[in-house]
Amino acid sequence: MRVLEAPQKEESRSHLNPTLLPGRPYPLGAAVHKNGTNFAIFSQDATRVELCLFNSDGEQTACIALRERTAYVWHGLVLDIKPGQLYGYRIHGPWEPDQGHRFNPNKLLVDPYAKAISGDVDWKAPIFPYDLASGDDGKIDEQDSAAGVPKSVVIDNKFDWGDDCPPETPLADSVIYEVHVKGFSVRNPMVPEKLRGTYAGLAHESSINYFKKLGITAVELLPVHHFIDEGHLVDKGLSDYWGYNTLGYFAPMSRYSSSGDRGGQVREFKEMVKALHAAGIEVILDVVYNHTCEGNHMGPMLSWKGVCNATYYRTVEGDPRHYMDYTGTGNTLNVRNPQVLKMLMDSLRYWVTEMHVDGFRFDLAATLARELHDVSRLSSFFDTIHQDPTLADVKLIAEPWDVGDGGYQVGQFPVLWAEWNGIYRDTIRRFWKGDAGQLSDFANRITGSSDLYQFDGRKPYASINFITAHDGFTLCDLVSYNEKHNEANHDDNKDGANDNESWNMGTEGPTDDPKINTLRERQIRNFLATLMLSQGVPMLAGGDEVARSQRGNNNCYCQDNELTWFDWALDDSRKRLRDFTSQLIQFRLSHPNLHRRKFFQDRQIRRKDGNTVIQDIAWYNPDGNQVGDEVWNAGWNRSIGLLLNGQTLQVTNEEGKPVIDDSFLILVNASHEGVEFTLPPPLVGSNWNQVIDTENIDEPFAKVVVDAKVIVGGRSLKLLSDETPQS
Numbered sequence: 001m002r003v004l005e006a007p008q009k010e011e012s013r014s015h016l017n018p019t020l021l022p023g024r025p026y027p028l029g030a031a032v033h034k035n036g037t038n039f040a041i042f043s044q045d046a047t048r049v050e051l052c053l054f055n056s057d058g059e060q061t062a063c064i065a066l067r068e069r070t071a072y073v074w075h076g077l078v079l080d081i082k083p084g085q086l087y088g089y090r091i092h093g094p095w096e097p098d099q100g101h102r103f104n105p106n107k108l109l110v111d112p113y114a115k116a117i118s119g120d121v122d123w124k125a126p127i128f129p130y131d132l133a134s135g136d137d138g139k140i141d142e143q144d145s146a147a148g149v150p151k152s153v154v155i156d157n158k159f160d161w162g163d164d165c166p167p168e169t170p171l172a173d174s175v176i177y178e179v180h181v182k183g184f185s186v187r188n189p190m191v192p193e194k195l196r197g198t199y200a201g202l203a204h205e206s207s208i209n210y211f212k213k214l215g216i217t218a219v220e221l222l223p224v225h226h227f228i229d230e231g232h233l234v235d236k237g238l239s240d241y242w243g244y245n246t247l248g249y250f251a252p253m254s255r256y257s258s259s260g261d262r263g264g265q266v267r268e269f270k271e272m273v274k275a276l277h278a279a280g281i282e283v284i285l286d287v288v289y290n291h292t293c294e295g296n297h298m299g300p301m302l303s304w305k306g307v308c309n310a311t312y313y314r315t316v317e318g319d320p321r322h323y324m325d326y327t328g329t330g331n332t333l334n335v336r337n338p339q340v341l342k343m344l345m346d347s348l349r350y351w352v353t354e355m356h357v358d359g360f361r362f363d364l365a366a367t368l369a370r371e372l373h374d375v376s377r378l379s380s381f382f383d384t385i386h387q388d389p390t391l392a393d394v395k396l397i398a399e400p401w402d403v404g405d406g407g408y409q410v411g412q413f414p415v416l417w418a419e420w421n422g423i424y425r426d427t428i429r430r431f432w433k434g435d436a437g438q439l440s441d442f443a444n445r446i447t448g449s450s451d452l453y454q455f456d457g458r459k460p461y462a463s464i465n466f467i468t469a470h471d472g473f474t475l476c477d478l479v480s481y482n483e484k485h486n487e488a489n490h491d492d493n494k495d496g497a498n499d500n501e502s503w504n505m506g507t508e509g510p511t512d513d514p515k516i517n518t519l520r521e522r523q524i525r526n527f528l529a530t531l532m533l534s535q536g537v538p539m540l541a542g543g544d545e546v547a548r549s550q551r552g553n554n555n556c557y558c559q560d561n562e563l564t565w566f567d568w569a570l571d572d573s574r575k576r577l578r579d580f581t582s583q584l585i586q587f588r589l590s591h592p593n594l595h596r597r598k599f600f601q602d603r604q605i606r607r608k609d610g611n612t613v614i615q616d617i618a619w620y621n622p623d624g625n626q627v628g629d630e631v632w633n634a635g636w637n638r639s640i641g642l643l644l645n646g647q648t649l650q651v652t653n654e655e656g657k658p659v660i661d662d663s664f665l666i667l668v669n670a671s672h673e674g675v676e677f678t679l680p681p682p683l684v685g686s687n688w689n690q691v692i693d694t695e696n697i698d699e700p701f702a703k704v705v706v707d708a709k710v711i712v713g714g715r716s717l718k719l720l721s722d723e724t725p726q727s
Contacts, residue, residue, distance in 0.1 A: 359395025
C-alpha cells in the first residue's frame with residue numbers, strides 16, 4: 001500500500017499563505033535569516049515534504065510543500081518566520097513496512113535538526129503510524145497525530161559569550177562529577193524556588209560554590225538532549241528521569257528550563273555553561289547516539305521513523321520490517337549510513353561550537369562501532385571523529401559496551417578515547433568486600449589498568465575509574481544492601497542488575513547498630529580513598545560524597561522524586577563525609593604522583609648521583625619484604641603496601657624542569673582484623689608521615705609521624721608520605 005498524499009486536502013489545514021522562496025539545502029534544520037527562516041530536511045525516499053506551522057495554542061496555521069530538492073534535502077525559505085515559531089513536518093512516501101518504508105503524512109514529525117522542542121508527547125493521541133487497535137503494524141493509521149506530538153521551535157542562536165574561556169583541564173588532571181541537572185538542585189533551599197531543578201539552578205551561586213568546595217573539575221550531566229517519557233512509564237504514573245530516550249539531538253531538554261520552551265531553554269543552557277566555565281568547571285554531556293525514543297516496529301512515529309525509516313535505523317538483514325536491537329530499547333541508529341553519521345557529527349559540533357561544552361560520554365558506545373555485526377575499532381564512526389578538527393580538543397569518553405553479542409569492549413577503544421572502566425568498578429568492590437583472589441587485579445586497577453590501555457598507545461587517563469554511577473547502587477547503598485529493592489519501579493523487582501558486588505555488613509538497609517554504621521562509614525571512606533588514590537581519572541557519582549541513598553533501588557531510571565533527588569538537610573555524619581571527600585580530591589589534585597601521565601615502568605632507575613637504585617613503584621607484604629609471585633596468586637591475601645616514587649614522574653614543568661612530588665606508601669587491609677606493617681625506609685627524610693587514615697572517622701587527615709611499624713586497622717586504608725621538597 002502506498003500513501004503519497006495526506007488524507008485531508010492541503011487547503012483544509014492552511015489558514016495563512018506564507019511566501020516560499022527556494023532557500024538552501026544547508027544547513028539542515030531551521031536557520032534564521034534577516035527576511036525569514038530557511039528550512040531543510042533530508043529524506044531520501046520521500047515523494048513530498050510539507051512544512052507545517054503552528055501558533056502558540058498548537059493550532060496548525062499553514063502547511064507548505066517544499067518544492068526544492070537537492071541531494072535528497074528538501075528545502076525552502078519562508079519569509080517573515082521569526083524565532084519562536086513552532087513547526088513540524090508531514091512527509092509523504094511509500095507505506096511499505098516489509099521494505100523498511102513507513103511514510104505516513106498523517107503523523108506530524110519533529111525536525112531531526114530542531115534546536116529546541118516544545119511540549120510533551122500525549123500517549124493517548126494517535127501517535128502510532130499503524131492501526132493500534134488491531135496491533136497490525138502493516139496497516140496504516142490515518143488519524144492526525146499533531147495534537148499529541150511536540151513541536152520544533154525556530155530559535156535565534158545569538159548569545160553574548162563575552163570572555164567565556166573553557167577551563168581546558170587536561171584529562172589526566174580531571175575529577176569528574178556525574179550529576180543530574182534536576183536532581184541536584186530541586187530541593188536546595190538556597191536556590192530560588194523558580195530555578196530549582198533547572199539549568200539556572202545548576203548554575204546558581206550556591207551550586208557552583210558547592211562544586212568548588214568539593215574540588216571537582218568537571219560536571220558530567222546525565223542526558224540533556226530533549227527526551228520523552230516512555231508510554232509504559234506514563235501508564236504507571238512514572239516518568240523517564242535519567243533521559244536515555246532521545247527525541248532531539250540538537251535541543252536541550254525543555255523541562256530543565258526556567259525560561260520557557262520556545263527557545264528559552266537554549267539561552268539558559270548557554271548561561272549555565274558560561275557560569276560553570278567562569279568557575280573553572282568543565283561541562284561534559286552524556287549523549288545517547290545509539291538509539292532513539294521511537295522504539296521497535298510497534299513504537300510511535302515522532303521523527304526519524306517517518307522522515308526516512310530506511311535511512312535512520314538498522315533493520316534486520318533480509319527482514320527490514322524489524323529493527324536490529326543492540327541497545328535493549330527496540331532500535332539501533334544506522335551509523336553506517338553517511339547521512340546518519342553526518343547527523344551525529346553535526347550534533348557533536350553544534351554542542352561544541354554553539355553551546356561550548358567540553359566533552360561527551362557516549363552511552364553504549366560499542367553500538368556506534370558496529371560496522372556489520374562485530375564491534376570494529378576501524379569503524380567509520382571513529383574515523384570520522386578522529387579527523388574532525390572541532391572535536392580534536394574535547395574529551396571523548398566511551399561506555400564501552402552494549403547488550404549485543406561481543407558488546408563488552410572495555411580496553412578495546414582506539415586512541416584519543418577514554419573509557420568507563422567497568423573492570424575497575426567490579427574489582428574494587430570485590431576487594432573491599434573481602435573476596436578471595438582479588439589482589440593481583442586490584443594492583444592492576446589502582447595503578448591505571450596498564451593491562452587494558454598501555455599497549456595501544458594510550459595513557460593511564462584512558463581509564464575513567466568509578467565505583468558507582470547513576471546506574472546501580474549509590475555508594476551508601478553499596479555498603480547497606482545485599483539485594484536490590486526496585487519495587488517502586490512497578491516491575492515486580494525484576495529490573496536492574498542482580499549481581500551488585502555489594503555487602504550490607506550484616507543488616508539489610510538502615511540500622512541503629514552503631515558497630516554496623518561505623519563499619520559502613522569506614523567502607524565508604526575506603527572506596528572514596530581508593531578512587532582518589534588510583535591512577536587514571538576518578539568519576540564521583542553525584543551524592544556519594546554525602547551518602548545519598550536510593551533505599552536499595554539500583555535502577556532509578558524512572559524515579560523523578562525524592563528517591564533520587566539530593567537531600568540538602570545534612571546531619572553531622574553526612575557533613576563529615578562531604579568534607580572528607582573534598583579533602584581527598586584536593587589532596588589528589590595537589591600531587592601529580594597520584595595522577596601520572598605515564599604508566600609505571602616497574603623497573604629500577606639509577607639516580608643522578610649514580611649510587612642509589614630506586615624504583616618508580618614497589619609492592620610490599622606486611623612483613624616489609626617485596627611481594628613475590630606466590631603472594632600475587634594466593635587467594636587468602638587481603639593486605640598489601642604500594643610505594644609510589646614521586647621522583648620518577650618522567651615529566652617536566654613549563655620551564656623544562658623535572659617534576660618532583662612526594663613519595664607515597666599506600667597500605668590497604670581488606671581483612672577483618674588489624675594488620676601490622678613493617679615499613680620500607682622512606683625515600684626522603686628519616687620518617688614516614690601518616691596523612692590519611694580511613695579508620696579515623698573523626699580526623700582522617702590528622703598528620704602523624706610513624707616509626708618503622710604501623711598497624712592498619714581491619715577494613716581500612718592508610719596513606720603515608722615522605723614529603724619530598726618541590727622543585
